[in-house]
Each structure stands twice: as structure tokens, then as C-alpha cells.
Amino acid sequence: xxxxxxxxxxxxxxxxxxxxxxxxxxxxxxxxxxxxxxxxxxxxxxxxxxxxxxxxxxxxxxxxxxxxxxxxxxxxxxxxxxxxxxxxxxxxxxxxxxxxxxxxxxxxxxxxxxxxxxxxxxxxxxxxxxxxxxxxxxxxxxxxxxxxxxxxxxxxxxxxxxxxxxxxxxxxxxxxxxxxxxxxxxxxxxxxxxxxxxxxxxxxxxxxxxxxxxxxxxxxxxx
Numbered sequence: 001x002x003x004x005x006x007x008x009x010x011x012x013x014x015x016x017x018x019x020x021x022x023x024x025x026x027x028x029x030x031x032x033x034x035x036x037x038x039x040x041x042x043x044x045x046x047x048x049x050x051x052x053x054x055x056x057x058x059x060x061x062x063x064x065x066x067x068x069x070x071x072x073x074x075x076x077x078x079x080x081x082x083x084x085x086x087x088x089x090x091x092x093x094x095x096x097x098x099x100x101x102x103x104x105x106x107x108x109x110x111x112x113x114x115x116x117x118x119x120x121x122x123x124x125x126x127x128x129x130x131x132x133x134x135x136x137x138x139x140x141x142x143x144x145x146x147x148x149x150x151x152x153x154x155x156x157x158x159x160x161x162x163x164x165x166x167x168x169x170x171x172x173x174x175x176x177x178x179x180x181x182x183x184x185x186x187x188x189x190x191x192x193x194x195x196x197x198x199x200x201x202x203x204x205x206x207x208x209x210x211x212x213x214x215x216x217x218x219x220x221x222x223x
Contacts (some may be wrong), residue, residue, distance in 0.1 A: 008167065008187060008198030012039060012138050015166035015186070015199070016046025019136070022164070022184040023051050028132040029159055034058050034124050036149055037115065039138035041210035047136055047164060048217050055217040056124040057210075058135075058152065059115045060145045061108040065090070066100050072141075073101065075148035076108045078116075083155070085148035118207055122214045128158040135180075136164040139195030143172040150179045167198045 009015040031053040035044030041057065048055040059078060063086070065071040073096065074086035084105065091101060116123075133153050140146050146163070153161055162182040165173070169192035177183035187198055196202035 009200070011199060011201040012042035012166075012205070013046060015138065016043040016136075017050070018186055019043060019164045019166065019184055020047045020050035022186070023047060023134065023162075026132075026162065026182060028053075028134075028162075029130060031132040031134060032056060032124070032128070033134045033136055034149070034153065035210075036060055036135070036137040036145060037119070038205040038207065038210045040136045041213050042205060043138050043164065043166065044134075044136035045213040045217055047134055049220065051134075052221075053134070054221060055122070055214055057119050057122050057214065058124045058149050059112045059119065060149045060152075061111045061115075062145055063101075063104045063108045065094055066096060066104065072144040073104060075145040076105060076112060077148050077152040078109075078112060083148055083152040085144060085151060087142070087144060118211070119214075122211075122218075124153070124156075126156055128153065128156040130157075130159045132160040132162065133158040134162045134164050139165060139167040139198065140172055140176070141169065141192070141195060143168065143176050146176055147179060150176070154179075167195055168192075 033044045033048040033053050033055045035041045035057050044055050062072045063074040065073050077083040160181045163176050163180045165185045167187040168185050170188045173185040173188045
């Protein structure tokens with residue numbers, strides 16, 4: 001199957017392995033890989049396996065625009081009192097009222113709380129002092145959730161943050177790279193349409209699969 005109209009990947013595993021090769025020349029200190037759920041768990045596993053690092057998750061949820069659930073007004077990290085990142089220009093352009101915005105934020109935080117119960121054994125440590133952190137996802141469009149993750153990890157005193165993304169639009173990639181110490185974005189298509197367009201297989205990653213990968217990586221480190 002052809003991955004995408006402008007090149008791309010057979011599936012997330014291939015994309016993760018490609019990114020893992022990009023990590024070979026980096027100077028990393030006590031590295032950890034942080035995956036954004038759920039597709040990022042596949043990418044993150046391949047990287048963590050290759051470089052011998054632990055794999056964690058960071059719960060980041062999109063703040064959905066009213067009536068346009070795929071459009072991100074921003075993102076929230078964690079549940080109560082989590083890190084909040086808003087696209088103020090988009091909020092104003094869409095004319096989203098404060099009441100609707102607060103509802104959308106509350107929904108994102110509630111979704112994160114559900115995921116806290118599922119993924120609590122694999123939450124990213126709060127103290128990342130002196131450590132290199134590789135942030136992995138299967139691709140971004142607006143980058144709102146990824147940017148929220150980077151800011152939250154920076155607040156946890158990460159020594160070095162490396163973005164690991166198979167695909168992102170050029171402008172989004174530039175914004176993300178400006179926030180990180182190093183950046184690996186493999187495909188930056190000018191005619192970007194959606195992340196899935198750059199994969200041959202882009203099936204949904206369910207919680208069971210993500211948990212299996214997290215558990216496998218933890219077992220590999222023990223062995």
C-alpha cells in the first residue's frame with residue numbers, strides 16, 4: 001500500500017523505527033521517552049526500545065471547538081488544574097463564548113481524568129531534572145496538544161526536550177521546533193491535509209494496545 005500522496009510511512013511502527021534512527025547521533029542524558037496517547041505509544045515504544053530508555057505517557061487532551069470536534073482550540077495536560085494552552089486567535093475568530101470555552105475545557109479535563117485511572121502506572125515523573133526527554137506522537141496538525149506537552153515537560157525541569165514526529169505541516173513544525181532543544185520531524189508536507197494521509201495503515205490505537213506496549217517496554221528494562 002502506498003503510504004501517502006507525498007511520501008510517508010506504511011504504519012506507525014515503521015514511522016517509529018525511522019524516528020529511532022534519528023536519535024542515534026543525539027547527546028542524551030539519562031533519557032526518557034514520553035508518548036502522547038494513544039498513537040504516540042507505538043512511536044514511543046520503537047524509540048524507547050532502540051535507545052534503551054523507559055517509556056511513559058503524558059495525558060494531553062484536545063480542547064474541541066464547538067460543532068467542530070476535530071478542530072483544537074487548545075489542549076490541557078492532566079486533569080484538575082492541569083497545564084492549559086489556548087489558541088486565542090482561533091477562539092476569537094470562531095466567536096466562542098466564555099461559557100462554551102469553559103465547557104470544552106471541562107470536557108477535556110474529564111477525559112484526562114478517565115485516562116488517569118487507566119494509565120496511572122505509566123505517568124511521566126514530575127521530576128525530570130537533568131534528564132533528556134523525547135516527546136513522541138504519530139503526527140500533528142495544529143500542534144496544540146504537542147505544544148501543551150512540551151510546556152508541561154519544561155516546567156518539570158527537563159534538561160533537554162527533543163520533539164519526535166513523523167509528520168507535521170511546515171508552520172506547525174516550526175512552532176514546535178522553536179520550543180524544543182532538538183527536533184526531528186520527518187515529513188513536512190506543504191499540502192498537508194491530515195496526519196492519516198501520510199500512513200498506509202492508520203487504524204485507531206486502543207487503550208489495550210497502548211498498555212501492552214508500555215508493559216512490554218517496562219518488562220524489557222527489567223530483563
